[in-house]
Amino acid sequence: MASHSDANLAPLTLCPNNKAATHCEQCRVRSLSLCGALEPDELFELDRLSRPLSLSARETIFEQDELAQNVFNITAGSARLYRLLPDGRRQIVGFALPGDFLGLSLTERNTFSADALTPLTACQFSRQAFSDFVDAKPHVLRKLHQLASHELSMAQEQMVILGRRTAEEKIAAFLIGLRKRWARLSQQSVTIPLPMTRQDIGDFLGLTVETVSRMMTRLAREKALLIVPDGVRLLDVKRIEALAES
Amino acid sequence: MASHSDANLAPLTLCPNNKAATHCEQCRVRSLSLCGALEPDELFELDRLSRPLSLSARETIFEQDELAQNVFNITAGSARLYRLLPDGRRQIVGFALPGDFLGLSLTERNTFSADALTPLTACQFSRQAFSDFVDAKPHVLRKLHQLASHELSMAQEQMVILGRRTAEEKIAAFLIGLRKRWARLSQQSVTIPLPMTRQDIGDFLGLTVETVSRMMTRLAREKALLIVPDGVRLLDVKRIEALAES
């Protein structure tokens, strides 16, 4: 349960984390992230502000309620973002994939925790330095706003899923949504990597592990999908899509 | 079920909609909205771009899937934002109060519908004109990003409520959240105006009307709150807050 997202990105050089190619120009996910909006000289400037971050699976990126000191741009691997309630209930508010930016919320303190689902690399920036960098460049600020705006749309879509869909529809919508996101990163899209556990999926969809497992095996039994190690392969995309749209 | 939010704002003059005082300087909600970040000359410029909008309760502001032509700044009254599923299920993604800005998502088409819960006034802007105005002013863009970022936090909080809270906790969290928002607009905060129906509350919290009604009457029976016309009065704020935090 670890390495497919790396596999997806393996052949290419990474952002400033890689000593051999210190330049963002080589970055595998640049065009997909904020950095895609930067001019070469800006890219160089940002590169200098960046500190490489490399984590193993399960390591913490940041924790809820602590001061938000840094922002992150994920270059490889994936993460989960979640909120814990005092009694231990957990809601995952999102999964972060390569190219995703963590720290769009401008709150003083983190409103959620984030940790790595797989080995992960990211470009880390001090929030202050990053903020200064962005504030001087309206077109970057605009791009940042676009990203936040997109996140907002995704969150609203997730509200629909959480509030008004059945367990089976939730699973379908989750798979279709994730498929679309993986597709942006790598061409192929029949097999959907699932770096997260069933428990994580449940905590994302407002379900229990058992229900997630039951719904997935049911869809598998009905030949709508095939459960493979660390992922699923969609056999009947139309059917899953129909479930997801409602 | 109509006029309390107006009552809240009655004594003061409104934004550019009021012919007697055409200047945003008089605007009741200016400091709470995007316009609070504007210099006097910018305010004047924006004023000229604005077209007053005045709707009765239930009138449509915009509809999901149609081209997003305009953005809105609500000056009085309240609205509901929702997504309809093909089979008629509805998820309300938010309620808009005076000072709230509609159109933060930069999507080509609206991802949800919006209509007035009460008689409503707003400043309407062509999206293009507004966008041009903003793009030329980094500090306004920054403010806009802050607003979007705040919306994102609220949406994530709502995801926790939808995914991991019981019916009773949902009601409590809804009331506490709404109380906080009203408090920003008007001092008093014991009585919470509820311009929306029980059905609306249910569609916001992922519950049925019946459950909303039952939970509210239960809290009323237990003397935690008092149901008044068009709202509720919190009798035991600590208790409701405890339920809301979990």
Next chain:
DNA sequence: CGTTGGGTTGATCGACCTCAATAAAAGTGG
């Protein structure tokens, strides 16, 4: 004064949860 939309209340049902057992992977240390 009938009609209509919103709200409350009761009886029953069912989708999903809880609890429990087992199976299958994935470490871990010798």
Next chain:
DNA sequence: CCACTTTTATTGAGGTCGATCAACCCAACG
């Protein structure tokens, strides 16, 4: 590489919270 533990996934049996279905109340309003 093999025992051994730990984590994750699956499956079953039974319970429950909130949904559904239905009746009724009440205020607003033409």
